[in-house]
Amino acid sequence: MPPWYATFVLPYFYGGSQTWGETESKLTAGRVPASLRAHAATPPGQSPGITASLGNMAQRQRLDPGMRAVGVTEFGGPEALRIVELPGPVAGPGQVRIRVHAAAVNPTDTGVRSGARPDLYKDVPPPYVPGMDAAGVLEQIGEGTSTDLRIGDHVMAIVVPAGSHGAYSERIAVPAESVARVPAGASDVAAATLPMNGLTVRLALDVLGLRPGQTLAVTGAAGAVGGYAVQLAKAEGLFVIADASPADEQLVTDLGADVVVRRGEDFSEQVREASPDGADGVIDAALLNDAVVAAVRDRGRIATLHGFRGEEERGIAFYPVLVRSYAHEQSKLDRLRQQAEDGILTLRVARTFPAEQAAEAHRILEAGGTRGRLVLEF
Ligand SMILES: NC(=O)c1ccc[n+]([C@@H]2O[C@H](COP(=O)([O-])OP(=O)(O)OC[C@H]3O[C@@H](n4cnc5c(N)ncnc54)[C@H](OP(=O)(O)O)[C@@H]3O)[C@@H](O)[C@H]2O)c1
Secondary structure, rough: OOOOHHHOHHHHHHOOOOHHHHHHHHHHHOOOHHHHHHHHHOOOOOOOOOOOOOOHHHHHHOOOOOEEEEEEEEOHHHHOOOOEEEEOOOOOOEEEEEEEEEEEOOOHHHHHOOOOOOHHHHOOOEOOOOOOOOEEEEEEEEOOOOOOOOOOEEEEEEEEEOEEOOOEOOOOEEEEEHHEEOOOOOOOHHHHOOHHHHHHHHHHHHHHHHOOOEEEEEEEOOHHHHHHHHHHHHHHEEEEEEEOHHHHHHHHHHOOOOOEEEEEHHHHHHHHHHOOOOOEEEEEEEOOOHHHHHHEEEEEEEEEOOOOOOOOOOOEEEEOOOOOHHOOOOOHHHHHHHHHHHHOOOOEEEEEEEHHHHHHHHHHHOOOOOEEEEEOOO
């Protein structure tokens, strides 16, 4: 497991923090919450509410009307992901329902799978379905829901997962404010890479509040958050210094960075070489934490992605961002759609997988080095 994943936490989703390593050792010690173990077993003689078999058509037929999703009945490694059968959701007031064709695989999903915060699930029955990005066709509008979206529109949504509600599902009901049309010309697969990470960057730029001409430094620039950060910052007239491994230099240059520096713990020194007074702001998508502080000028601003706040120093302000606070910002999501249509944002798909192969997608993500997003198809 790369060190980056050893520090994987879920504060932007649920608040608080716990390392992947801590979680893993708890699971190894067999301390899976009792509620989870109880619900994971199928009562004898009863049709299971959850079905752990892959592609079992007969069972699927019997459980109809329902839907397939990918989730876990017991927390664990990638192999814990299974096809589960769930009742199909109904769009309630203020909601719409999407027939999901594509769900992006994000780092946070691995925390839902592994049980990074078992305390959060102790009163919630499994299966637990990850996924914060969905795209597909709008198929139902809840009663009294005010929206200009129409049945049959191709749409994308940010999903805030909870229990068995997650984007790795054939169907999902979400607030209408979490949904926008798919960018014209983009497939559902490509569109699924945009909502969650695009809104994260929108939020980070909003809290940093930089003016055109000011300097933004970005870590993890080859990744999903970092890549959108470089592109949106350039669109706002910022001067962008971004990191890259030698293999990613061209990619990060193509994304629009003005200066590309070598990635690593000496990020701050390299930013200072390019901008001796320091950057006005930083978006730290690589979770370098303390190592980025020296990159910002006195009274500069740092947006962090996993809750990090550094020591009081030189009037620097830390802004841990939580994308769920933008989950109902439909106009911001729709602006991202427009920016993708205008070529400001590039939707990068690394590879697609049938939903049944979600475990393989998680393995690849956790190995590191993927450029562009992995996407599950339903
Ligand atoms: N707070 C929120 O609301 C929120 C929202 C979205 C995402 N996030 C978090 O933001 C982080 C980035 O997400 P993402 O989707 O952009 O992940 P990603 O696509 O995997 O990108 C992360 C990038 O950072 C690079 N990296 C890893 N370790 C590094 C290091 N020590 N120095 C420099 N670069 C390093 C990775 O390279 P390799 O692939 O070579 O390792 C990768 O290019 C994740 O931790 C995610 O959970 C938080």
